[in-house]
Amino acid sequence: MKLDILSLVGSNNKFNVEGKLVVVAGGSKGLGKAMALELAAKGANLLMLARSADTLRIARQEVQAACISSKQIVDAIAVDLARPEEVHRVLHRYHPPDILICTAGGTPDQVGFLADISPQAITSCMELNYYTTIFIVQSCLRLWLKAPQTPSPRHIVLTSSTAAFLGLPGYGAYTPAKVAIRALADTLRQELFLYGKDAFRVHCSFPGTFMSTSFLEEQENKPGLLKALEGTDHTRLELEQRVPSPRTVAQSIIRGLEVGKEYIAVDFQTELLLNNMRGPSPRFWAVWDFLLGVVAAVVFWWFRRGSDRRTMREGQSRRVRDSRV
Structure with missing residues (x-):
């Protein structure tokens, strides 16, 4: 399948x-920085937005170094995207x-069982992951509707997660x-x-899990059950060997964009989950996607049964521990 994608890109980059x-x-x-680095190496001009001016300044220097032409422009502006x-x-x-x-998001401080996290954590998680997307999409759209239409389509690239499925x-x-x-993409x-x-x-x-500062911070706050179910209950060294880098994930997303995919799963597990829950969302290889959906319907039925049992055992263990206190 990768060979097919590469040949498509070579003949018709969308x-x-x-x-x-x-x-x-x-x-x-x-x-976000990984995407900027990859696109700079393809000749793009970049405007990078985020809250931290210091982090942006460092990222801008790295992206400028990745440019292939002195004519490319790389700018960075600190802004609260929410x-x-x-x-x-x-x-x-x-x-x-x-x-x-749109790549802003993450959940370093908002993981935890619903009974244990604060209302403020719920609010901040929605702001960090959804508001930072929808407001800039709306602003861009309003600018575009006032401007002349370009010869090629303008693109909006949203970032969800394997967790959505x-x-x-x-x-x-x-x-x-x-x-x-x-849902916003649909x-x-x-x-x-x-x-x-x-x-x-x-x-x-x-994208699924990938190695980043946010991911490592998130690991400090995750319940053990969550780590076990998602397969991140490993040492940092083991995670660094197992979990892909942001650059690897960015390259996969860009390959999907170049062949014209509308929905892009970064790994095979997510591809299965996506096709299990696709509904009216757009498909790329219709027959292949349908077959994956059939396989996923069986695979994840068994996965769900196993995760349910594991969660119930964890709850029983917690009740036993609490009764002894």
Whole structure:
């Protein structure tokens, strides 16, 4: 399948970024920075947005070093992406971008069982993962609708998660936010046909776990049950060997964009989950995707039964421990 993808890219790249302005929301670290680095090496001009000015400054230097031409522009502006008025102000400094990539998110402080986390953690998780996406999408769309249509489509690339398809105990705040991103992609995809068949393309990627500062911080707060169910109950050294880097994930997403995928699963497990729950969401290889959905319906029925049993055993153990206190 990878060979087919590579041959398709070579003959007809549907995500050519050379000379185009790409806004990366959440571009100071992790997946956002990795996407910026990859796109800089393909000739894109980058506007990187995130909250931390210091982290952005370092990331900008790295991205500038990855550029292939002295004519490329790399800028970075500190902005709270959860505040629409700030997003509006920053975007109006430039001409309308050609591509918007939304990667802001994470859950370093909001993991935990619902009975144990605070209402503030739930609110902040939604702000960090959903508001940081929908407000900049809205601002970009309003800019685009006032500007002349470009010869090639403008792209919106959203970032959801494998968690959007797999509810695990401990992700009660995070999973609904990532499901909202997937729902936004579905809604936008059809809504934007209002403005012409070829004016816009909406994409949504579904990365699983990847190595980042946020992931390591999250590991400190995860319940043991959650680590066991998602397969992250390992030492840091073991995780570094097992978990892909942000660059690896970014490269996979960009390959999917270049062949024209609208929904992009980064690994095979997520591909199965996506096709098990695809519904009316767009497909790429229709027959292959359908067959994967059939396989996934069986595989994840067994997985769910096993995870349910494991959760019940954990609950029984906790009740026994509590009764002894």
